[in-house]
Amino acid sequence: xxxIIQILEPIHIAFKAGxxxxxxxxxxxVRVELKHDESPLTIADKKxxxxxxxxxxxxxxxxxxxxxxxxxxxxxxxxxxxxVWLVDPLDGTKEFxxxxxxxxxxxxxxxxxxxxxxxxxxxxxxxMYFASSxxxxxxxxxCTENLQKIASENTLLTIAQKLPFETxxxxxxxAISRSHFSDExxxxxxxxxxxxxxxxxxxxxxxxxxxxVAEGKVDVYPRLSYSMEWDTAAGEAIVKYSGGQxxxxxTNEPMLYNKKHLKNPFHLVTRGDx
Numbered sequence: 001x002x003x004i005i006q007i008l009e010p011i012h013i014a015f016k017a018g019x020x021x022x023x024x025x026x027x028x029x030v031r032v033e034l035k036h037d038e039s040p041l042t043i044a045d046k047k048x049x050x051x052x053x054x055x056x057x058x059x060x061x062x063x064x065x066x067x068x069x070x071x072x073x074x075x076x077x078x079x080x081x082x083x084v085w086l087v088d089p090l091d092g093t094k095e096f097x098x099x100x101x102x103x104x105x106x107x108x109x110x111x112x113x114x115x116x117x118x119x120x121x122x123x124x125x126x127x128m129y130f131a132s133s134x135x136x137x138x139x140x141x142x143c144t145e146n147l148q149k150i151a152s153e154n155t156l157l158t159i160a161q162k163l164p165f166e167t168x169x170x171x172x173x174x175a176i177s178r179s180h181f182s183d184e185x186x187x188x189x190x191x192x193x194x195x196x197x198x199x200x201x202x203x204x205x206x207x208x209x210x211x212x213v214a215e216g217k218v219d220v221y222p223r224l225s226y227s228m229e230w231d232t233a234a235g236e237a238i239v240k241y242s243g244g245q246x247x248x249x250x251t252n253e254p255m256l257y258n259k260k261h262l263k264n265p266f267h268l269v270t271r272g273d274x
Contacts, residue, residue: 005060005109006153007130010119013055014105015143017048018123021090021105025123032097040093045069048089048105056085056107063109066258068230075260083111084258086233092206094179101125102178102205108233113256118237120207129211129238130160137163137214137242163242164216164271172196175209175221175269184224184266192220210235213269214242221269224249229262235269244271 024030024044033041049069056065066072067087078084085107090096092103101124109117109132117132126144131137135153138160140146150156174192176185193199202209202218210232212218223232236246236255246255249266 005117005132007117007119007132007135008150008153008156009059010056010107010109010117011121011128011130011140011156012147013052013059014107014119014121014128015147016055017051017089017105018121020044020047020051021096021103022123023047025096025099030097040097041069042090042093042096044096045090045093049087052087052089052105052107056087060085066230066262068228072262078258079260081258083109086110086115086230086257088207088228088230088234091231092179092208095205100178100205102208104206104208106207106230106234108230108235108237110233110257113258114254115233115237115240115257118234120211120234120238122208122211129163129214131163131214131238131241133237133241135241137238139163139211139215163214163238164244167216171198171200173200173202173218173220175202175204175212175218177209177223177225178203178205180223180225180227182225185222188222188224207231207235210239210246210269213244213271214238216242216271219271222249223264223269224266227264227267229257229259229264232264232267233257239269244269246270 021044063083065085088106091106095102105121107119120129128140128143140160209221246269
C-alpha cells in the first residue's frame with residue numbers, strides 16, 4: 001500500500017488542515033467544549049478533522065481513517081484492516097487554547113500494526129516533519145513558501161533536511177510534556193540523573209517532542225502518562241525512519257496500532273538504548 005502513496009499528498013493535506021487551525025487560532029475568541037473524557041475540543045479540531053478526513057477518503061478510498069474526532073468502528077470490523085490512517089487533527093488542544101503555539105497536525109499510515117508513513121505539521125512554526133519507510137525522515141521549514149514551488153517528491157527531498165541532524169552536545173536531553181507530566185515521569189528523570197552526569201530537560205507540547213527526538217536534539221522522551229494511538233502514529237514513523245525507536249516501557253517491545261483498545265501503553269521514544 002505504501003508504495004503507491006506519494007508523501008506530498010498527505011503533506012498538502014496536513015498543511016491545509018493547519019491553515020484552517022490558524023484561522024481559528026488567530027481569531028479573537030476560541031470557544032472550548034469538553035468531550036466525554038473531559039479533554040478540550042474547539043472548532044479548530046473539528047475544522048481540521050473535516051479537511052483531513054474528506055481529503056484522505058477522496059484520495060485513498062480503500063484505506064479507512066481513524067481520527068480522534070471521528071467515529072470509531074468496532075474492533076470486529078477494524079481487525080480486518082491491513083492498512084489504516086491514524087489521525088489527530090489537532091494534537092495539543094490544551095496548548096492551542098493557551099496560545100503557546102505548541103500544537104500539531106498528525107497524519108500516520110499504519111500497515112499490519114506498524115507505522116510506515118507519518119506527517120506532522122506545526123502551523124505556528126510553519127514547519128513540516130515527514131517520513132516513510134521508503135524515503136526516511138525529513139524536516140521542511142517555511143512550508144507556506146516552499147510547498148508552492150515543490151511539484152515532485154524529488155524536489156521535496158532536495159529542499160527538505162534529512163533527519164537526524166549531527167550534534168556535538170554533551171548534555172543528556174530529556175523531553176517532557178508541558179501538560180501531561182506524571183509521577184512516573186519524575187521517577188524516570190531521577191533515574192536518568194543517576195546514569196548521566198549532565199541532564200537537560202526540554203519541555204514542549206504535542207508531538208513536537210517526538211520530532212525533537214527524530215532531529216537528534218533530544219535523547220529520550222518518556223511518555224509515562226495517558227496517550228492514544230493517534231497521538232503517536234505519525235511521530236513514531238518520523239522517529240523510526242530517522243534511526244530512533246518507540247518502545248513499550250514495560251516490555252521493551254515495539255508498540256502495535258489499531259489494537260482492540262486504542263490506548264497506548266506507557267512508552268519511551270529514544271535515539272538508542274537508555
